[in-house]
Amino acid sequence: MTCVKSKGRRRSRAVLALGLAVVFLCAALAAVTYEAIYPSASGSKTYKSGGAVLDVSNASQGYVMVKKQSKKRLKVRITGKNQYTYDLRNDGEYDVYPLQDGSRSYRVAVFEQVKGTSYSQLLSKSIGVDLVNEYAAFLGPNRYCRYIEEGEAVRISGELCEGLETQRQKVETVYEYVTSNFTYDYIKSLTVKPGYVPDLDETLKTRTGICFDHAALMCAMLRSQGIPTKLVMGYADSFYHAWNSILIDEEWVHYDATADIALFDIRKYTEEAVY
Numbered sequence: 001m002t003c004v005k006s007k008g009r010r011r012s013r014a015v016l017a018l019g020l021a022v023v024f025l026c027a028a029l030a031a032v033t034y035e036a037i038y039p040s041a042s043g044s045k046t047y048k049s050g051g052a053v054l055d056v057s058n059a060s061q062g063y064v065m066v067k068k069q070s071k072k073r074l075k076v077r078i079t080g081k082n083q084y085t086y087d088l089r090n091d092g093e094y095d096v097y098p099l100q101d102g103s104r105s106y107r108v109a110v111f112e113q114v115k116g117t118s119y120s121q122l123l124s125k126s127i128g129v130d131l132v133n134e135y136a137a138f139l140g141p142n143r144y145c146r147y148i149e150e151g152e153a154v155r156i157s158g159e160l161c162e163g164l165e166t167q168r169q170k171v172e173t174v175y176e177y178v179t180s181n182f183t184y185d186y187i188k189s190l191t192v193k194p195g196y197v198p199d200l201d202e203t204l205k206t207r208t209g210i211c212f213d214h215a216a217l218m219c220a221m222l223r224s225q226g227i228p229t230k231l232v233m234g235y236a237d238s239f240y241h242a243w244n245s246i247l248i249d250e251e252w253v254h255y256d257a258t259a260d261i262a263l264f265d266i267r268k269y270t271e272e273a274v275y
Contacts, residue, residue, distance in 0.1 A: 034139055034227070038149050039141060041055040041067075043055060054125055061131075062100070063137065065094040066088055067089075074110065078099070103129055107125070110124075146199075146200065152201055161174070182257075183207065184262035189211075200216060204217070210258070211242040233271075233275070236270075243256040
């Protein structure tokens, strides 16, 4: 009898220890925090060709920067696990492009328009990237989600999230702000032109926008709080759409502000790209 009781106690202690380990592990995961990233072209590692400049100085933080002055249209193509093609501003100022396929080798190429849909390659470079953390590409601004540390979106987010302790509290607070204070611009949705990029200051000023605007605003406000946030593009049922995937306690959670704002009844989402 004594021997049996001893085994029971040992088993109970083992179960208790396992339970405590699980609790501590969950607490540790919940306590994981990340720093917001603000891009800079330090110039410590650049490649130049055909007048285009590629700055990879901070590639470990999940982005590269490209610039080129031209009177013609410009494109940037980044190939990792997936391939993404972007417009590049032609005023000679840097634009920011994410490395959203994780730590790996990437090829970055810059193209200049010759005529119509014909482009010539100005620069092509393969780079090896070891990210500071696997979510780095989703912690700062980029081509489709433009904001600065001193900007209005960051300021408002800071005020809303002041005193809040958990990621979920911050996400829900920002989501409530966006869905309660902004409307859907039906006219813009019918007239928006290809190549459109959200202007967050304009969105905050007018308090209206399309799905792309709402998703980009969510990105800016949450990334500035150190919460990895994806801007997702794809299909919602049969129409092209933008929404967010947000990291909460190390799990990606789907959020669609526009669906709540415009009361869209969406049954199926099909992801095509993340930024």
